[in-house]
Amino acid sequence: MSLNDTIVACATPAGYSSIGVIRISGDQTLSLVKKIFVSRQKIQDFETNHAYYGNIIDPDNNDVIDKIIATFYLTPHSYTGEDVVELSCHGNPLIIDRITKILTGMGARIAQRGEFTKRALLNGKIDLLQAEAVLDTVIAPCNEARKLAITQYEGKLSDKIYELRSKIVDLLSFVEANIDFPEEEDIQNSDIGIEGGLKSIIEEIDELLKGAEIGVKIKEGYKVLITGRTNVGKSTLFNKLVGYDRAIIHEEPGTTRDYIEDRIEVSGLYLCLFDTAGIFNTAAGPDKIAQDRTISLVEQSDLILLMFDGSEPMNEEDLYLYNLTKDKDKILIVNKIDLNIRLNESEILCDSIKISAKTGKNIDLLIQNIKSKLLPKFDHKQILLTRQRHIDALKNAKEYFIRAQKAYSPETIAFELHAALDVIGELTGKVMRKEILDRIFEEFCIGK
Template sequence: MFQEDTIAAIATAVGEGGIGIVRLSGSGALEIAGRIFKGIHGREVKDITSYQAAYGHIIDPDSRRMVDEVILLVMRGPASYTKEDVIEIHCHGGPIPLKNILALTLRMGARLAEPGEFTKRAFLNGRLDLAQAEAVIDVIRAKTDISLKMAMNHLTGNLSRAICGLRHNILELIAQLEAAIDFPEDDIEEVTAGQVDVAVRQILATLVKMMSTAQTGRILREGLETVIIGKPNVGKSSLLNALLGENRAIVTEIPGTTRDSIEEYINIRGIPLKVIDTAGIRDTNDKIEQIGVDKAREIMNRAGLILLMLDASRSLSAEDREVLGLIKEQPTLVLLNKSDLPSRLSQIELAPWVEDKQIIAISVTDGTGIEELEQAIVNLVYSGQVYQGDSVLVDNVRHVHALTQVKIHLEEVLNTIAANMPSDCIVIDLRAAWEKLGEITGDTVSEDIIDQIFSRFCIGK
């Protein structure tokens, strides 16, 4: 599916830097580069060996003006990222040199690449499957080393191989059943309904195990939205600063200091947490503070984890009880702050509110309990399991949806077998499951879904 046109885009981030890259891909990439690049000692693009860098200048062929001093890299297809001829022009990393070189390539016949079009061409030309292509953006957006390991795991094809293995097992069942249906007069070994039942249950077990990793995978990919709540002046901002290791939030003894939410990404032992420090929840006549309180309540409803802070040096107040009444069924860690002071918080009084919640005594002043808090977060995310770098985790909403549909179809196969229905009825759901799995790798996906996926990429990737 090689494209006839040639695309060009700036491949490096917007802003100033030591080096910027303009990338071209397509059948005309070498010719376009040859018209604007003048190598040292007259070296021409067509004479440059693949994966060999050449020093020279970009020259406007009309004005003969030098645009920039560059290094040019040639990657001839199919041994390139897109499997097409690819040119990379490494120039000075200012916005003007990059813009001028890109404009020159467009003037010479290239067109501006659409978001993600380089990776889309890699997919369409068979270098990557769809799951691997989606992993490219996860590598770029990884927030921790573990997030990066998971994304690289998918990029190298571990998830794809697991999906292809399931598809192969289902296809074998389909082939055996259809052969017996289409050629009843031939001496073909017919697979029994009991054998199909056993095989499908084994596939389902593998599928369910894979799906059980979805929550952990999503958190590692997107981050765990974590909100710190409590009454004013209980230590919420101090906890944010302690987790960050810097004074990000203003801390004073005056209640209501935090009026708006403060958001920061924090790396907790490889787990990306999007931590939100909210305004203290209380009744107030201050309109600005009340907006912050209302916003805190709204954030709580969507949070993946709540860190509820109480002052262990004081007995429960009406404001504490109001906050405790908000946590309901949401995942919550109850933090008893100021544990370095004499405790006045009655555990008996607290128990009805937090009987199913983990309670951790901390002191943001001297750091007591912070390591225990971090370990509790790790346990929640991994459900007590240890993530290995080569493990397959499902981290993509589209993949989870497809796997859910596969599970439904396979369960319907078992129901069909239990009802003693004919083999062709079994095949219908087996084939539907096989096709749904193919949507993950891109073997059976629609063009609309492909366009939607790559539209989320940045231009130049």
């Protein structure tokens, strides 16, 4: 990739749409657009951040290809920091392809995935955390994830990391002063000293890591598992929650074997919902394998919806599942309350929610409960890291601080702090590694 090229790409999805936007960025943008865009104004009169109406023509034969709006963002006042023009055409692939071909024929290059954002990063318009936030804003699967992405795009997470970084820099200069002038009293008797400085940075990292667990869950989805003995109505509830007939429902036991997964947004939260095979004592062959899978999914899930059949007495299969999920976060559900209740009053069930998956009764209540169980009472102003990459970097940095705590000489401490600074720098992109950038921008679509 060269920053000297002028790049072009369609920024809207392929196919027919009312508008299709072609983006162009780079040194040659204005001279290329000048050859194909005819408007009342002269191209040199176009102001930055202004939109102009005109014709797109084929420069070979002056054929009018489309009537469009061109928006000009002149360097440095653009997304990429370069001259950018966005051509808002009619969203017909014939039009989009023809204009793109004309532009590439005149020397522009088709942009790689995320290349506009990558240029914004390389030109210092945004940092790496913000670049990731751009992608997360586009793909946010739920409202809470969108909120996090926008906060991160605004730079609030970056500010927090820069703050942490400057604390490390201060500590490092203090440590280095100790190397250079060990006898100076001012240095030795500073407020918290090296030990206190290291401790406070580690505490801050721990706090960020704690938040990151929530951030990643909000972004990637909470695993919610519906379980219960066979025929309690798991698949019926699953279908109700996903909103369509995804799983087979039948009165015969053992209908669901392979677990079924679907993703839904529930009151602003993103859930990976699993419908699983029911547990029954006499299971053998494939049913036994299916049950083993259910049991292993229990381990990995963030929340269990453990269902009981209200129209039947509790049996040992119910109790087995209750004990299996003892240490897990769970919601107990008594289903089939539209039928005669024959489920024995039990202490176990005093906190349960009573529903009818079939008629939909109390499903709203269940949804509220799911949300309050999952969305830990985090302060909405809290700034959360949202990616495994962030968690890995912070854990990595923390290791250096722990090593520094155990170090005997200021020289070794300084060495560890320098290493930690590099790792923190990778978070914001202050230190750039090609493989990190490649991995991040691979996730983008072309045109972003």
